[in-house]
Amino acid sequence: MAAVYVLTIWLIIVSLFMLLARSFDLEIFFVLWLIGILVIAELLDSGQVRTTSMKYVHFIIAVGIVVFGAIVAQKILEILAR
Amino acid sequence: MKNTIPVWAVIIAGLLALAGLLYFSLVSPLLYSPENAKAETRFQLNTDALTPAPINSTTDVYPLMQDLLDQPGSITLNIRLRDPASAQADLAAYLKTYKNLDNVVLNLDMTDSEIENFTKSADLQDELFSQLLNETGTLDSLKNLEVRYRDSNDPDMVVSVQYQGAALQKRMSDLYAKYKAEHGANLAIGQKYGLLTAKYNQSLDDFQRIVIEAQEQFGSGPVVPVKSGSSGNPVIILAIDPDTAVYRDTIRFIGYLYPVTGNNTPVAILLDGSSLQNITADAHGEFTGSFVVEKIPAGPHMLVAEAEGVTSRNTSLEVLLVNSTTTLDAYADTDHIAALCNGTVIANLPVRFAPVSIIENNRTIFNATTDENGIYNVSVPVSYGRHLLIARFDSQKYPVNASESEPAEIVLEKPVTPSSATSPGGFSFVSFLIGVCIVSFSAAGAFLYFRKKTAPVPEEPEEKSSRGQDTVSSDQGIAAPEMQEVLHQASESTKDGRLDLQGLFEKTESEQGISTAAFTVYRVLAGRAADLHHIDRFVTQTPRQMAALCMEEPFGQAFSRFVYAYEIIRYAGKTDPETRSLFLDALSLAANLIMGDRT
Numbered sequence: 068m069a070a071v072y073v074l075t076i077w078l079i080i081v082s083l084f085m086l087l088a089r090s091f092d093l094e095i096f097f098v099l100w101l102i103g104i105l106v107i108a109e110l111l112d113s114g115q116v117r118t119t120s121m122k123y124v125h126f127i128i129a130v131g132i133v134v135f136g137a138i139v140a141q142k143i144l145e146i147l148a149r
Numbered sequence: 150m151k152n153t154i155p156v157w158a159v160i161i162a163g164l165l166a167l168a169g170l171l172y173f174s175l176v177s178p179l180l181y182s183p184e185n186a187k188a189e190t191r192f193q194l195n196t197d198a199l200t201p202a203p204i205n206s207t208t209d210v211y212p213l214m215q216d217l218l219d220q221p222g223s224i225t226l227n228i229r230l231r232d233p234a235s236a237q238a239d240l241a242a243y244l245k246t247y248k249n250l251d252n253v254v255l256n257l258d259m260t261d262s263e264i265e266n267f268t269k270s271a272d273l274q275d276e277l278f279s280q281l282l283n284e285t286g287t288l289d290s291l292k293n294l295e296v297r298y299r300d301s302n303d304p305d306m307v308v309s310v311q312y313q314g315a316a317l318q319k320r321m322s323d324l325y326a327k328y329k330a331e332h333g334a335n336l337a338i339g340q341k342y343g344l345l346t347a348k349y350n351q352s353l354d355d356f357q358r359i360v361i362e363a364q365e366q367f368g369s370g371p372v373v374p375v376k377s378g379s380s381g382n383p384v385i386i387l388a389i390d391p392d393t394a395v396y397r398d399t400i401r402f403i404g405y406l407y408p409v410t411g412n413n414t415p416v417a418i419l420l421d422g423s424s425l426q427n428i429t430a431d432a433h434g435e436f437t438g439s440f441v442v443e444k445i446p447a448g449p450h451m452l453v454a455e456a457e458g459v460t461s462r463n464t465s466l467e468v469l470l471v472n473s474t475t476t477l478d479a480y481a482d483t484d485h486i487a488a489l490c491n492g493t494v495i496a497n498l499p500v501r502f503a504p505v506s507i508i509e510n511n512r513t514i515f516n517a518t519t520d521e522n523g524i525y526n527v528s529v530p531v532s533y534g535r536h537l538l539i540a541r542f543d544s545q546k547y548p549v550n551a552s553e554s555e556p557a558e559i560v561l562e563k564p565v566t567p568s569s570a571t572s573p574g575g576f577s578f579v580s581f582l583i584g585v586c587i588v589s590f591s592a593a594g595a596f597l598y599f600r601k602k603t604a605p606v607p608e609e610p611e612e613k614s615s616r617g618q619d620t621v622s623s624d625q626g627i628a629a630p631e632m633q634e635v636l637h638q639a640s641e642s643t644k645d646g647r648l649d650l651q652g653l654f655e656k657t658e659s660e661q662g663i664s665t666a667a668f669t670v671y672r673v674l675a676g677r678a679a680d681l682h683h684i685d686r687f688v689t690q691t692p693r694q695m696a697a698l699c700m701e702e703p704f705g706q707a708f709s710r711f712v713y714a715y716e717i718i719r720y721a722g723k724t725d726p727e728t729r730s731l732f733l734d735a736l737s738l739a740a741n742l743i744m745g746d747r748t
Contacts, residue, residue, distance in 0.1 A: 072154060079166050086170045112602065125602040129595035136591020140584040147580060 070107045077103040094138050101131045210257070210264060213250040215344050217271045218335070220246065222348035224278050225355035228285050236282050240275065247271045267338045270331045277328045281359065284321050287437055288363050290390035290401040291317065297392075309386045313403055314367025316435055318360075325360045329353065383408060385416070387454035387461040394442045395471045396548050397498045402464075406434040406456050416456040420445070420466075430456065442468055443501065447548035468548045471496045475505065477540035477554035481561045482528060488559050490517070491526040494542045496549045499523025503547060508539045535560050650674065650740045651733060663729065667718045670736060671711075677743050678708055692716065704742035711739040 081099045085091045108124050220243045227236035251268050291314045298306040332353050339346050387404040394400055406414055414430040418438065430436040436454075447470040454461040476492040490507055494500040500523050507515040507529050517525040517540075529538070536559050543551035650670050657666035672688075675695050679687030682699055690698065696712040699705045714732040717723050 072159060075159070075163070079163070082170060083166070108602075122603050125599055128602075129599040132595035132598060133588070133592050136588050136594070139591070140587035143587065144580050144584055147583070 070111060074103050074107060097138070098135065101128070101135055104128060104131065209253050210250070211342060211344065213246055213253065214264070214267060214339065214342065216246045217243070217250060218339050218344055218346055218349040221274065221278070221352035222355070225281075225352040225359070228278070228282050229355045229359050231285070231289065233282060233286065240278055240282070243278070244275055247275060263338050263341070267335055270335050274328065274331050277324055277331070280324055281321070281356065284317060284324065285359060286401055287317055287403060288314070288366070290403060292366060293390045294388045306386070306388065309405065310388065311367060313405065313435065314363070316433060318363040318367045321360045321363045325356055328356055383457060383459045385454050385456050385459045385461045387452065387464050389452055389464050389466060392465060393467045393469065395469045396442055396496045396500070398442050399439050400442060400466065401437070401439045402452065403437045404454050404461065405436065406430045409434040410457065414456055416454055419453050419455060421450050425452070442548065444546050445548060446545060470548055470550055473500060473542055473549045473552040475540050475542045475552045475554045477538065477557045479538050479557035479559045481559045483561060485528060486530065486533065486561065487528045488531045488536060488538060488561070490529050490538065490540065491524065492540050492554060493523050494519050494525070494552070495523055500542065500547065500549055503542055504544055506541045506543070508541055509536055531561060533561050533563050650736060650744075654733070654736065663724050664719055667715050667732060671715050674708070674711065674736070674739060674743055678702070678704065681743065704739060707735070707739040707742045711735040
């Protein structure tokens, strides 16, 4: 539960700065969320315990990595198209 | 970790944060990101270009004082040579130097000093120079007017001009007296600090020559206002110079009101019947002023002065047309689907606040206005494609002929996005392939990550355990097969429900060797010890850690000895009979104490 709080606070901080700058970018928001959840997963994962919830977290991260790859692909194509 | 933050507190905090975000989204951004910030100068675009502010010190004071002593020479010389533009520029530089020195004096806390007096005097001198520049302009206008009225055989106006000249000459003499006093004080301070004063002295000479020139011209004029018309009737006289002007020429007007009814009598200057300026006459009934020909149509105009119900004679002003030049530079702005248009409108000088039309196909698509420098800079919304734009200045309100720029062509192309790259019209197989490769690569990475993170934890290999890392993760999650085997062996070695660790040791020794046998009985014994001592995940502890954790228990000493013998077999690799005997003794003692009646 503490991990959920930490991740929520992290996302609120990210949103705050984006709104203060009047520059909300969903892609940057997603990447920062992915970084946050990766850090939390690494801190929670003891290497000795395999809980079901951690399995779900790793699954979400794996999906996030695929989406991240899609964002990178889109950016590269935008640069190539110029 | 125990949760100490209640859910309702998190919800309230979230709502407050959301309200805060909404508030900040409505006001101007507090943090300026590069895409939002509008850089007014190149320094805002690149903060590295900013240079650190100079550090003020006493070494900064003397150069500034020297500048303040040198610059008046140039100012008075330019006024004397009738170069008002250069004089204005010198005055601006003088003011800037004065402000720099004033800042230094404040920063260095040099108030109540001679340098502070020097600075104050420089401020006063700046004002005197401005007045001198203004009065010199009036002096020149009066000279021109005197010649004009003499030529037109208008003795009343000649005498009026002479009276005004005499008053002007007196004002200039007063100015000179003030300047002389300030000059003397500052000269003494400058000499005290060893500054050069030659140019400063020259400024006094030039000042004096200007005043003498005025005296020579108007020194013999009448000292009281000249009445015009019948005695006792109020009279107002207005004269302008020059009487022919083009765009942005300065027209100076002078006049006087008689009889004087009091100080600050309001006087209205009318141009073609419309109010142009409202000024006040001084205690002697004199009034002067000037205006710049800007938004005045070309052609003849009439100027009159009005005060207390009396109107002056009509004074004619002829404004002539001048040609203008309009320029246009246009750039395509694909981000905003617009054309960035900028350019200038110049007559003899930049045409200020003038309307400029951006025209495409003889149709006005945007109206812009020049700034005070005659520059316009606008973003004109246009569609994608090719556009031929023209900027046109055409206003009858200015004494400036219409003009239009050369056509400027822009091509606004649709930005190529990944979606359009893969669309039938702009399909790019290479781009598609690159995209697929990257996504596939990331999918493969995600798969490997997921598989690694969710794979069963492998049991520690025997080789690793023999290096003192007897940690096994089989008590949580999936039990290792070896552990199942140990438990099976242990259950087989029971005698009437009691464990026979020695028998288990001997049986395992005969099958797999003494090292494995020692490891097997250690795990059974350590497991029981962990049970008694409530040690979680005992298999993650090394034998020595287990011994240390159990030291406070009654069986701590015996278990420690057992671990000692265990390490000799497992880590030192000794298998001689003496070591075996030592191990069995330690095992027996520890097992008796740990297993109790179960052994």
